[in-house]
Amino acid sequence: MPTPEHSNGAPCWNDLMTADTEKAKSFYGTIFGWDFQTGDEEKYGGYITAWKNGKSVAGMMQKQEGQAGMPDTWSTYLRSDDAAATVKAAAEHGGQVYMEPMDVPEQGHMAMIGDAAGAAIGVWQPGEMKGYELAEEPGAPVWHELHTKDYTTAVKFYQDVFGWDTDVMSDTPEFKYTTLGAGDAAKAGIFDASGFLPEGVPSNWQVYFGVENADAAAAKAVELGGTVLRAPEDTPYGRNATLADSTGAVFMISQELPRGGASTPTQEA
Incomplete structure (x- = not known):
């Protein structure tokens, strides 16, 4: 690629x-x-x-x-x-x-x-370092997503500060999601996680990495001392899971490369 x-x-x-x-x-x-x-x-x-x-x-x-x-x-x-x-x-x-x-x-x-x-x-x-050189493949980043407790404020912040041209993917009481760009050209997402994040856990960005087999990757993570926080599950955007590494850092995996965005926790639930 x-x-x-x-x-x-x-x-x-x-x-x-x-x-x-x-x-x-x-x-x-x-x-x-x-x-x-x-x-x-x-x-x-x-x-x-x-x-x-x-x-x-x-x-x-x-x-x-x-x-x-x-x-x-x-x-x-x-x-x-x-x-x-x-x-x-x-x-x-x-x-x-x-x-x-x-x-x-x-x-x-x-x-x-x-x-x-x-x-x-x-x-x-x-400068010389432009950013990651591989994306949307196994072993590389495939999606970045903000889980926010203040959705409206967050969307406006990224519009105002980073110049995001946003697209509203969903705007229902159960599922609010906005992307940077639209459809297959989307580059990141903002998810209304106000009903999802536990008290004491702040709004946070999550990175999804591509894998060839989400179930095998989750099992291997456990073998290596990691934790499965959300088991692999089929979604409209691939088979995704939430893991923590052997010292507790949280990250996502996605078996199938997303087109226009990886799944949100709501879609996985």
């Missing part, structure tokens, strides 16, 4: 903050067939890039001192032509700035913000 072109405002990268990079490499390398390369410690802090078939698909980094109390988590990054301007707009539209734009030598600029509904989201202004 050709290297994906990452349009402004769309997901372009995903990475894992983990308490144990060696355990994470073993876990994801086994499930997704990833290879790994560790960056220069001085320039990149030992940042690890995951590769599938010679193309970059994700990153991971070791938790630092002071982050021990934070859960292990996957983060999604949206592309920006100007990270500083995006961060400024986020603050002006009800968001929070967790990390001001920082230079990643030669690679680009990154920042971390919270949207107006409380979900953390990364910002990536590309």
Whole structure:
């Protein structure tokens, strides 16, 4: 598959903050067939890039001192032509700035913000590193989805801050879902999870990775010390499941590549 072109405002990268990079490499390398390369410690802090078939698909980094109390988590990054301007707009539209734009030598600029509904989201202004080089295949990202407790506020935030051209896929009391783009051209989704997320769990972004066999991947995850949070189930967009890795980071898998979006938790229920 050709290297994906990452349009402004769309997901372009995903990475894992983990308490144990060696355990994470073993876990994801086994499930997704990833290879790994560790960056220069001085320039990149030992940042690890995951590769599938010679193309970059994700990153991971070791938790630092002071982050021990934070859960292990996957983060999604949206592309920006100007990270500083995006961060400024986020603050002006009800968001929070967790990390001001920082230079990643030669690679680009990154920042971390919270949207107006409380979900953390990364910002990536590309330099040499444009984003993941493989998508919509087994072992690669296939969909990114925001589970939000304040749907209307979240949709407007991404429209205002990232310039999303949105399409309402569903607007019923039981199922509200908006996408970045429409139909087969959609690049991400926002799901009204106000009736789904437990109290104490904030709005959050989730990444779906493609697999050849969801049941086998879920079983292998358990063998490797992970957890099946939602068992594989057929949906209109593939056979999907929710898993946690061996240190608790949550991610989704999708057996069949989605056309216009992966399933939402409501569709899986």
